Amino acid sequence: MLEVVDLRCEYKVNPIGIDVRRPRISWKLKTDERAVLQTAYEIEVAADAEFSRIIWSSGKVESDQSTHVEIVDVQIASSTRYYYRVKSWSNKGDSSDWSAAAFWETGLLHTSDWSAHWIGAPAEVIAEDAEQSPLLRKSFELKADIRQARIYTTALGLYELELNGARVGDSYFTPGWTSYNHRLQVQTYDVTSMLQEGENAIGAMLGKGWYSGNLGWQDQKDIYGSQIALLLQMHIWYEDGSVETIATDEQWLASASPVLMSEIYHGETYDARLEQPGWSEAGFHDSAWQQAVRVERGLSQLVAQENEPVRKTGEIKPIALIQTPKGETVIDFGQNMVGWVRFRVRGDAGSTIEIHHAEVLDNDGNFYMENMRSAKVTICYTLKGADVETYEPRFTFQGFRYIRLIGFDAGVQLGDFTGIVLHSDMPAIGTFECSDPLINQLQHNIEWGLKGNFLDVPTDCPQRDERLGWTGDAQMFIRTATYLYNVAPFFTKWSRDLAADQLENGGVPFVIPNVLSKESHSSSAWGDAAVIVPWTLYMAYGDQRILEEQYSSMKAWVSYIQQQGDNPFLWNTGFHFGDWLGLDAKPDSYVGATDRDYIATAFYAYSTSLLQKTAAVLGKTEDAEYYAKLYADIVAAYTEEFVTPAGRLSVSTQTAQVLALMFGLLQGKAKERAVAKLMELMEESKFHLTTGFVGTPYLNHVLSDHGQLNTAYRLLFQQDYPSWLYQVTKGATTIWEHWDGIREDGSFWSKDMNSYNHYAYGAIGDWMYRCVAGIDTDEEKAGYKHIFVRPQPGDQLSWADGSLNTMYGSIRSKWSRAEDGAMELLVVIPPNTTATIVLPGADSDKTMESEIPLQQTEGISSVEQVENGVSMLAGSGEYRFTW
Numbered sequence: 017m018l019e020v021v022d023l024r025c026e027y028k029v030n031p032i033g034i035d036v037r038r039p040r041i042s043w044k045l046k047t048d049e050r051a052v053l054q055t056a057y058e059i060e061v062a063a064d065a066e067f068s069r070i071i072w073s074s075g076k077v078e079s080d081q082s083t084h085v086e087i088v089d090v091q092i093a094s095s096t097r098y099y100y101r102v103k104s105w106s107n108k109g110d111s112s113d114w115s116a117a118a119f120w121e122t123g124l125l126h127t128s129d130w131s132a133h134w135i136g137a138p139a140e141v142i143a144e145d146a147e148q149s150p151l152l153r154k155s156f157e158l159k160a161d162i163r164q165a166r167i168y169t170t171a172l173g174l175y176e177l178e179l180n181g182a183r184v185g186d187s188y189f190t191p192g193w194t195s196y197n198h199r200l201q202v203q204t205y206d207v208t209s210m211l212q213e214g215e216n217a218i219g220a221m222l223g224k225g226w227y228s229g230n231l232g233w234q235d236q237k238d239i240y241g242s243q244i245a246l247l248l249q250m251h252i253w254y255e256d257g258s259v260e261t262i263a264t265d266e267q268w269l270a271s272a273s274p275v276l277m278s279e280i281y282h283g284e285t286y287d288a289r290l291e292q293p294g295w296s297e298a299g300f301h302d303s304a305w306q307q308a309v310r311v312e313r314g315l316s317q318l319v320a321q322e323n324e325p326v327r328k329t330g331e332i333k334p335i336a337l338i339q340t341p342k343g344e345t346v347i348d349f350g351q352n353m354v355g356w357v358r359f360r361v362r363g364d365a366g367s368t369i370e371i372h373h374a375e376v377l378d379n380d381g382n383f384y385m386e387n388m389r390s391a392k393v394t395i396c397y398t399l400k401g402a403d404v405e406t407y408e409p410r411f412t413f414q415g416f417r418y419i420r421l422i423g424f425d426a427g428v429q430l431g432d433f434t435g436i437v438l439h440s441d442m443p444a445i446g447t448f449e450c451s452d453p454l455i456n457q458l459q460h461n462i463e464w465g466l467k468g469n470f471l472d473v474p475t476d477c478p479q480r481d482e483r484l485g486w487t488g489d490a491q492m493f494i495r496t497a498t499y500l501y502n503v504a505p506f507f508t509k510w511s512r513d514l515a516a517d518q519l520e521n522g523g524v525p526f527v528i529p530n531v532l533s534k535e536s537h538s539s540s541a542w543g544d545a546a547v548i549v550p551w552t553l554y555m556a557y558g559d560q561r562i563l564e565e566q567y568s569s570m571k572a573w574v575s576y577i578q579q580q581g582d583n584p585f586l587w588n589t590g591f592h593f594g595d596w597l598g599l600d601a602k603p604d605s606y607v608g609a610t611d612r613d614y615i616a617t618a619f620y621a622y623s624t625s626l627l628q629k630t631a632a633v634l635g636k637t638e639d640a641e642y643y644a645k646l647y648a649d650i651v652a653a654y655t656e657e658f659v660t661p662a663g664r665l666s667v668s669t670q671t672a673q674v675l676a677l678m679f680g681l682l683q684g685k686a687k688e689r690a691v692a693k694l695m696e697l698m699e700e701s702k703f704h705l706t707t708g709f710v711g712t713p714y715l716n717h718v719l720s721d722h723g724q725l726n727t728a729y730r731l732l733f734q735q736d737y738p739s740w741l742y743q744v745t746k747g748a749t750t751i752w753e754h755w756d757g758i759r760e761d762g763s764f765w766s767k768d769m770n771s772y773n774h775y776a777y778g779a780i781g782d783w784m785y786r787c788v789a790g791i792d793t794d795e796e797k798a799g800y801k802h803i804f805v806r807p808q809p810g811d812q813l814s815w816a817d818g819s820l821n822t823m824y825g826s827i828r829s830k831w832s833r834a835e836d837g838a839m840e841l842l843v844v845i846p847p848n849t850t851a852t853i854v855l856p857g858a859d860s861d862k863t864m865e866s867e868i869p870l871q872q873t874e875g876i877s878s879v880e881q882v883e884n885g886v887s888m889l890a891g892s893g894e895y896r897f898t899w
């Protein structure tokens with residue numbers, strides 16, 4: 017039986033408030049049969065869930081496409097819900113019933129849909145330079161028989177909404193961080209069930225957030241503006257067909273909140289004695305409140321929410337209450353996490369407690385905050401004197417494993433503290449597990465590195481006075497991220513910000529959204545995020561639209577490089593971070609030994625090759641030819657500059673060999689020599705890496721791709737410094753910024769730049785999933801339409817098990833080695849895809865090509881005995897191989 021399941025619109029289940037004019041829908045096929053491919057589909061769009069008012073039908077379309085099918089012919093209107101359903105036909109002569117109905121709902125599509133005005137608190141309520149958060153409120157009457165109600169809202173700063181005393185929605189850090197001067201997201205909430213006939217009240221609290229709070233390490237604030245403000249419009253549709261609108265204007269009232277200070281980096285200061293119970297409820301006495309003021313700001317930047325909002329995704333119970341040698345009371349959550357602490361406290365009105373955050377304890381076991389630099393990471397709470405008071409902040413987040421308690425009474429209980437984990441709430445889609453507990457801990461650390469640094473933008477770190485969208489870090493980690501979560505909407509939003517903040521000449525700022533100086537742009541391997549990020553989304557999700565959307569940004573970056581210096585085929589000018597934090601750096605330098613112009617030219621070639629492929633995917637033949645030629649010219653210039661006539665690379669670092677081999681810049685003898693040189697360097701370093709941010713993500717790939725699988729495994733399994741497992745053996749629960757964040761003797765690398773939650777080196781995950789478990793996609797049929805399963809077992813492991821829930825469904829690759837050496841591989845391939853399964857040691861010459869899909873024995877879980885050295889082309893289903 018064939019079923020169509022898991023319908024998505026723009027990657028989301030029943031999204032509301034979207035503004036996409038040609039929404040794309042995706043579905044999965046469910047079947048018990050093997051080797052199922054879709055041969056045709058039909059889509060219906062209707063105005064009602066019963067499909068009695070059909071707006072559009074695709075008719076039966078002969079096609080195997082089941083992802084990103086564009087709805088092109090429906091004229092999309094504002095505030096409208098569109099129901100859709102899908103039917104599918106398969107190569108087995110089978111057809112499905114209509115799927116269950118799904119929907120998407122539009123938000124306000126035109127600026128003319130808005131009657132609301134931007135409002136803020138007057139200076140009498142919050143003085144202009146004050147830190148205090150304002151409250152805004154409005155009470156209003158509604159008639160009976162409300163059919164539907166929506167709130168469309170955004171803020172300059174951050175907002176939290178309440179309606180009749182209850183919090184609206186479960187999103188945090190709204191409206192999210194975008195390039196605010198160009199793009200500001202609007203959130204939509206279904207508030208139908210929160211309203212009542214008669215009197216109602218709505219309230220908002222505002223915070224400074226990324227808009228006007230402190231950002232960056234140079235004590236900058238008010239980067240986007242100094243006045244925080246709210247824009248909100250509520251539409252109420254009645255059963256009788258009438259519509260009412262409640263919108264922000266000067267009729268709203270303003271007051272000061274108990275939040276005396278709230279800053280992303282610094283924490284929150286709260287005086288519970290200033291609470292005004294019932295402030296967002298009907299019947300509250302607001303006569304002491306002042307009238308809100310209009311804030312001048314247009315509507316042209318408004319866009320609908322693009323990525324999944326930040327939500328509370330988990331709670332962590334602390335594991336220990338510690339008295340440190342200094343006599344301080346410290347709580348250990350057992351996990352370096354990002355979010356905040358919810359706590360209960362008892363005491364007299366007016367007494368104050370403080371909570372400080374830290375990632376590590378120092379060598380003596382004392383609380384250590386120096387690596388937070390100027391970030392104060394402090395929650396300060398003044399009690400109102402109730403029996404028990406519970407508090408959690410709202411406009412700040414901290415990266416921490418430990419908290420220090422100040423002013424709590426002696427009887428403090430662990431149970432009074434809960435770590436609340438917050439990050440962009442993307443669907444988790446991948447798992448990896450193997451027989452080695454340390455590698456499993458590494459996998460855990462990679463995942464927590466992602467959680468902590470995907471809080472609306474991909475950040476370098478979540479704790480110190482930085483937390484910025486460093487382009488290089490994002491580029492290095494994105495492929496790994498695609499194996500853990502569906503990061504397409506997250507990086508689509510960020511890519512649009514990259515394009516928005518890109519310089520006119522194509523230069524790319526170091527961080528996106530850009531909050532650094534005008535000069536802070538265009539380092540090689542950082543700016544290349546402009547090309548690598550969209551290409552990776554295409555590879556992982558088959559998303560062609562991201563390539564279309566970003567194409568001019570991608571081109572602009574490559575042409576920026578072309579304009580640098582006198583030789584259009586080399587990049588040997590300007591500032592570059594180089595192989596950042598490479599271990600072959602000179603003393604007191606952050607920059608690894610690999611020549612910066614070498615790295616710059618290698619990445620120039622790489623980005624150009626991806627751009628050429630992108631042009632080909634988009635059917636831009638002339639461009640594809642142009643970039644193919646440019647690529648050849650760059651490689652020729654690179655060869656002349658960096659490869660001796662005898663084929664030796666003039667730059668003799670690990671990273672130099674790695675980039676040359678990874679980007680395919682060498683042929684023949686030169687390639688062999690680079691592999692040999694890399695192995696020589698490996699021996700020299702006793703099989704330890706010296707690579708930094710640039711070389712590390714590719715190192716193991718290069719080794720395993722060039723016949724050095726054992727060395728790749730050896731590196732992964734090293735436990736002494738420097739290695740991935742070194743930090744694991746030192747108790748890391750996330751990925752460190754430095755290979756020696758904590759040294760062998762327990763001392764710290766430095767205090768000024770020492771994050772314990774930096775995902776960049778977590779890019780080894782990509783190798784674990786793609787090579788150890790062996791799950792990969794095919795450039796020619798991206799998004800896992802054609803899958804490669806080619807696990808490469810290493811002697812150190814007796815089994816590894818990876819899974820990935822792709823746009824088509826779940827892939828699984830699990831191999832195991834019995835004590836007697838017998839191997840087994842279990843593979844699961846989702847419907848409407850094909851897979852090439854390559855057994856370890858397979859010889860590609862012996863590929864068993866057959867008609868797609870290859871029909872194996874009928875039924876699930878059959879066991880195929882195959883000879884070693886065989887690869888086969890398979891359709892969907894479960895396969896088991898033994899050899």
Ligand code: RAM
Binds near residue numbers: 476477486488596
């Ligand atoms: C550091 C950041 C980031 C890196 C840049 C070059 O400040 O933490 O990881 O990309 O420098």
